[in-house]
Amino acid sequence: MSNKKCPARQVETLIKVITKRWNLQILYDMFNGKRHFNEFKENKPDLLNKTLSRCLHELESNYLIIKKINSNDEKDTEYILTENGRLLNRVIYDLMVYSMEIDKNNEYFTEEYKKIMKKQAKITLNIE
Structure with missing residues (x-):
């Protein structure tokens, strides 16, 4: 090997x-x-x-x-x-989005909230 x-x-x-x-x-x-x-x-x-x-x-x-x-x-x-470490930005973003999408019973994860969180995370994680 x-x-x-x-x-x-x-x-x-x-x-x-x-x-x-x-x-x-x-x-x-x-x-x-x-x-x-x-x-x-x-x-x-x-x-x-x-x-x-x-x-x-x-x-x-x-x-x-x-x-x-x-x-x-x-x-x-x-x-x-x-x-x-910086290359993990997309992985972290995708995990965050995934966790919001699968949590269908969370009343806080409205479509508007998800949109705001995704936008904020893209800025924080330097994703274009």
Whole structure:
């Protein structure tokens, strides 16, 4: 067997990474401009520091984000989407649209609401 990675295995690995609790939300936060550890915790009272550290490390080890430490201040750390991470914009958008479409019993998902959410997500995720 060759050393090349099997595409199906790569997809399986990616799905495992982005479906772990918090990882997809962190990626979406990054598309919304969040870059620092404490920013990712905003509006997520159940997200523990240890869990967030693990998530960020996992996203980094899978080449979806990079950790950038300010050379003048080690406490000033930013997390930035890599090109691979930015390429998930369409996947995240499609998952969002899919979840709204299959939830037929949700009274909040009116056609107008879906239209607004899709437009807003396209802007956030930089989709033309």
